[in-house]
Amino acid sequence: MDTAVGRRRLREDIEGTQGQDMYQPECSSRLPFSVVVSSKSHSLSKVSPVGSMSKYKLVMLRHGEGAWNIENRFCSWVDQKLSIDGIKEAEMCGKHLKSLGFEFDLVFTSILSRSIQTAWLVMQELGQEWVPVQSSWRLNERHYGALIGLNRAELALNHGEDQVKIWRRSYDVAPPPIDETHPYYQIIHTDRRYSSCDIQKDTLPKSESLKQVLERLLPYWNDVIAPEIKKGKTVLISAHGNSTRALLKHLEGISDTDIVNISLPTGVPVLLELDENLHPVKPHVFLGDQEAIQAAIKKVEDQGKVKPTTEN
Numbered sequence: 001m002d003t004a005v006g007r008r009r010l011r012e013d014i015e016g017t018q019g020q021d022m023y024q025p026e027c028s029s030r031l032p033f034s035v036v037v038s039s040k041s042h043s044l045s046k047v048s049p050v051g052s053m054s055k056y057k058l059v060m061l062r063h064g065e066g067a068w069n070i071e072n073r074f075c076s077w078v079d080q081k082l083s084i085d086g087i088k089e090a091e092m093c094g095k096h097l098k099s100l101g102f103e104f105d106l107v108f109t110s111i112l113s114r115s116i117q118t119a120w121l122v123m124q125e126l127g128q129e130w131v132p133v134q135s136s137w138r139l140n141e142r143h144y145g146a147l148i149g150l151n152r153a154e155l156a157l158n159h160g161e162d163q164v165k166i167w168r169r170s171y172d173v174a175p176p177p178i179d180e181t182h183p184y185y186q187i188i189h190t191d192r193r194y195s196s197c198d199i200q201k202d203t204l205p206k207s208e209s210l211k212q213v214l215e216r217l218l219p220y221w222n223d224v225i226a227p228e229i230k231k232g233k234t235v236l237i238s239a240h241g242n243s244t245r246a247l248l249k250h251l252e253g254i255s256d257t258d259i260v261n262i263s264l265p266t267g268v269p270v271l272l273e274l275d276e277n278l279h280p281v282k283p284h285v286f287l288g289d290q291e292a293i294q295a296a297i298k299k300v301e302d303q304g305k306v307k308p309t310t311e312n
């Protein structure tokens, strides 16, 4: 597509979001948990040879469903609470982790409410509310730049499904940056929570590729999270689709091309068993009913497709 035409359409898409409200859904689609199945479908260069000893268990989680997940809009750094179903997903997740006997010593979240709220609900179900929680912007969702607030299916209609997949899943392509005229710029970039981050507010990202997410996340992993795991602490990370993808890519050595095909459903725990050097001893597993999880993953992937028109 001609880039000038693409930019104009994007501008029209952004302007079309103004005045849209958030809402709380009433429908329910829960994931029944029962079995634990491997999710391996890509090459993992960092997974240790078969037979390596599992020393640590790390659980990662994409928060429960938020209102904009249902509206199919890029939420990113816009702060959204969980939907009613998202609350149920987080509670189910906590119940399931409890049935598997998980005992956490430390919880990490982003500084976005949906990941914090998910962590609280999970820990409440586990009866482990007393466990310390640390939050960092470095676990935030990817900054989706000018795409924030836009509907994925409408973007696919205007820019093509391939372009939307590149924006959502490619490793090193960043979406167009947000600027001051964007309807959510002020809400995000003047938010008090970003005044106390470990970087200057004016150097916060205006858009990020997955690669850039990994670059800002890695110092936090290396300096804060990894040392705690090596001390023997069982860690839960309650984060987002893309911050979790970035960390998974790093830990498992997923290639730049294979990461394109990985999407994470909301509210499903991902277990990684690690050796003494924090190398995975086997591929990550989604904990729960595999069929329901695969259906949820497909739903996430399909968000970037043109919505079929209904004929009268």
Ligand SMILES: O=C(O)[C@@H](COP(=O)(O)O)OP(=O)(O)O
Residues within 6 Å of the ligand: 062, 063, 066, 068, 069, 073, 074, 075, 076, 077, 141, 144, 168, 239, 240, 241, 242, 300
């Ligand atoms: O920013 C968002 O809307 C989604 C990810 O969107 P996709 O990358 O799946 O399009 O992030 P999350 O719900 O995990 O915080």
